[in-house]
Amino acid sequence: MRVHAFAASALAAVALTGGACAAGPTISRPAALDDAGAQVMVTRQGGQLMIDYRFGRDAPVWAFMDSALETDSRQPWRPRQWTVETPGVVMERRGHYDIIRNVDGGPVPREVRFRVQPKAVDLEAEYPTLLFSNGAVALPTRQMDVFALASPQAAEAVPDDLNRTKVDGGPARVTWRDDSGPVLFNGRRRDALTTTDERNYVLLGDATVTPGQGLSTVIDPNLPPWIGEEIREFAPHVGQYYRDRLGAPGAGGDTPIVMAAWNGPTERMTSMGGSVLPGLIVMSFEGRGVTTPQAEIRERSRWFIGHEGAHFWLGQTIRYQFADEAWITEGGADLMAVRALKHLDATYDDRAELQSEVDDCADLAKRPVAEAGARGEHRAYYACGAVFALAAEGAQRQRTGGDWFDFLKPLLRQPDGVLSREEWLSGLTRVSRDPSLRGDVERLLDQGAADPSAVIAKLFQRTGVAFRMENGRVVLS
Numbered sequence: 001m002r003v004h005a006f007a008a009s010a011l012a013a014v015a016l017t018g019g020a021c022a023a024g025p026t027i028s029r030p031a032a033l034d035d036a037g038a039q040v041m042v043t044r045q046g047g048q049l050m051i052d053y054r055f056g057r058d059a060p061v062w063a064f065m066d067s068a069l070e071t072d073s074r075q076p077w078r079p080r081q082w083t084v085e086t087p088g089v090v091m092e093r094r095g096h097y098d099i100i101r102n103v104d105g106g107p108v109p110r111e112v113r114f115r116v117q118p119k120a121v122d123l124e125a126e127y128p129t130l131l132f133s134n135g136a137v138a139l140p141t142r143q144m145d146v147f148a149l150a151s152p153q154a155a156e157a158v159p160d161d162l163n164r165t166k167v168d169g170g171p172a173r174v175t176w177r178d179d180s181g182p183v184l185f186n187g188r189r190r191d192a193l194t195t196t197d198e199r200n201y202v203l204l205g206d207a208t209v210t211p212g213q214g215l216s217t218v219i220d221p222n223l224p225p226w227i228g229e230e231i232r233e234f235a236p237h238v239g240q241y242y243r244d245r246l247g248a249p250g251a252g253g254d255t256p257i258v259m260a261a262w263n264g265p266t267e268r269m270t271s272m273g274g275s276v277l278p279g280l281i282v283m284s285f286e287g288r289g290v291t292t293p294q295a296e297i298r299e300r301s302r303w304f305i306g307h308e309g310a311h312f313w314l315g316q317t318i319r320y321q322f323a324d325e326a327w328i329t330e331g332g333a334d335l336m337a338v339r340a341l342k343h344l345d346a347t348y349d350d351r352a353e354l355q356s357e358v359d360d361c362a363d364l365a366k367r368p369v370a371e372a373g374a375r376g377e378h379r380a381y382y383a384c385g386a387v388f389a390l391a392a393e394g395a396q397r398q399r400t401g402g403d404w405f406d407f408l409k410p411l412l413r414q415p416d417g418v419l420s421r422e423e424w425l426s427g428l429t430r431v432s433r434d435p436s437l438r439g440d441v442e443r444l445l446d447q448g449a450a451d452p453s454a455v456i457a458k459l460f461q462r463t464g465v466a467f468r469m470e471n472g473r474v475v476l477s
Contacts, residue, residue: 037170038062040144044178044204047135049116051082051144058107059148063097063155065162065169066143068126074376077121081129085113094155101152120263120284122273124378125323127201130261130284133222136205138259138282141195144172160374161323171197178204186279187216187257200277201259209257220262226293227285227301231258234302234344235281238309241340245405246412250317256281256309265291272301276308278316302345303353306337317412318419324370325421326378327445331357331385335393335404338386355476357386358456361444362474365452370445387456388428388441394463395432407431421445434462 041052055062070077078098084091089112091100102108118139120131127140147169149155159165175194182189184203193202203218210217210232219228235258243249256279263286270289274282283304290297310333320328334357342350360383364372372380393404400406411419411427425438440455449455453474460467466477 038144038146038172040172040174042139042144042174042176042202042204044137044180046179047117049118049137049139049204051114051116053112053114053144053146055108055110055112057148058110059168060105060107060151061099061101061149061155062108062146062169063094063099063149063158065097065145065147065167066126066140067093067097068123069376071122071124074124077119077123081119082114082116085115086111092152094152095158096160097155097158099149099152099155120261120286124376125373127275127277127282128273128284130201130203130259130282131263132205132207132220133262133264134206134220136203136207138201138203138261140277141174141198141200141202142171144174145169146172163322176202176204180205184209184218187218200280201282203259216257218257218259220260222264223260223262223285224291227290228260230298230301231260231283231305235305235309237344238302238306238340239312241343242310242313242336246313246317246409249312250412250417256312258283258305260285262286270297272297272304274304274308276311276315279312281305281308299348302341303337306340307333310336310340313412314408318414318417321418321420323373326373326381327369327385327388328419328421328424329385330381331383331387332389332404332408334382334386335389336408339404351476354386354390357383357390358474358476359383361387362453362456365444365448365455366450367448368444368446369448384444387459390465391437391441391459391463392428392431394460394465395428395434395437398464399431399433432463437462 037056039054043050064078067076067078069075076093076098079091079093082091084100086109088103089100089108090103091098100108100112118129118131118137120129122128130138147167149168173194173196176183182191183193184207185193186200187209195202207218210219217228217232239256259280259282261284263284265288266286267288269287271286273284276282311329314332314336315329320326338350338353341348360379364377364380365384367375369380369384372378389404392407396402396404396407407427411424414423425441428441429435429438437459440459443449444452444455453472456474457467457469460474467474468477469475
């Protein structure tokens, strides 16, 4: 998931990633028994939601798998939006998770109700709620998943990456209702909808689906028209370029959907955020600066579509194995976007974008890149992942005259749909025939370096990436 926030007078990019990004893994869980998880009813009533849980068995604590932090405050989002209506039940934060428990220490009641006032906030490593200006709301389907724990203290011992542990629970069975009419899912209206293991968005409220050639759109009716036109015009060209270079994606379908929300013309703000799911790119815009066409916003919106569209291949056709391997998909999607945008627009400044990746990696890799998510430094996955991808592209060019897509294409053919760190690094060694490259990448991943620029320079020198050193800084040339 990549989110761009624009300051009022200048453009600043904030990169987020983690286990929930579309490029992320599927959480490993034991086979769900009938009584292992929960049945949930989500009902939209005017401007708020009622969420009713029915648990299949008694448990002292239920923890929410999606317990991300807000990007700006680094505080949990759920306690700020969900109010417990059931007497004797409290919600609190323990370790990496939001939990509910009974105040008397006994089992949580089998039925618990929450009243929810949804808000649009950027989240670290998770899919956010989307609010539309007409009152419609789009929620991630997996936002309701829970697992059982023996005590509040037990929650503090659960790691933030559930891929490396088994949890006592399973995907929630969620029924979605809107008192005002059918709900929207996968581009179609449905009077009744129940989801379990799907990872997508459900839209409750009024919205119109506009079919298009290679791309359908669900656009907030009050979104500034020029943005909608830009999305409908540009996105299909990016997708076609990726398809030409890598073949049809293994997930996401032939006609993806872009869902764009408008949070209003807030003064002194210009922002855009979003993410990607199978067959769906979600975007949200806010701020006075978005209301009129601006070259800077157009450029960054194109970048966003290029990066998120790349995840239909690098993230859905194949995904990474563990959350600390997000550099595989996020940095790789960044380089895919750079190459696509340059192909589609000869005036695009690809060198400036890649220089920013090199500079940020040199700054963030002083500590282990693999641990960046736990530090809240998710940008490291993008920047250093792009640096590693540049080195791989250089090795491919030296070997065959090819580029990043030529290096990536064979790696997309993983029978299990997972591209592990080991498989990526083995691919680098195979193309470069230089095992020492792997050692330097692993050093930055696992240890960091006192002088990351020196390590990056060694990688680029051996793989033919053009650069020069200026006062200890790696400058692309």
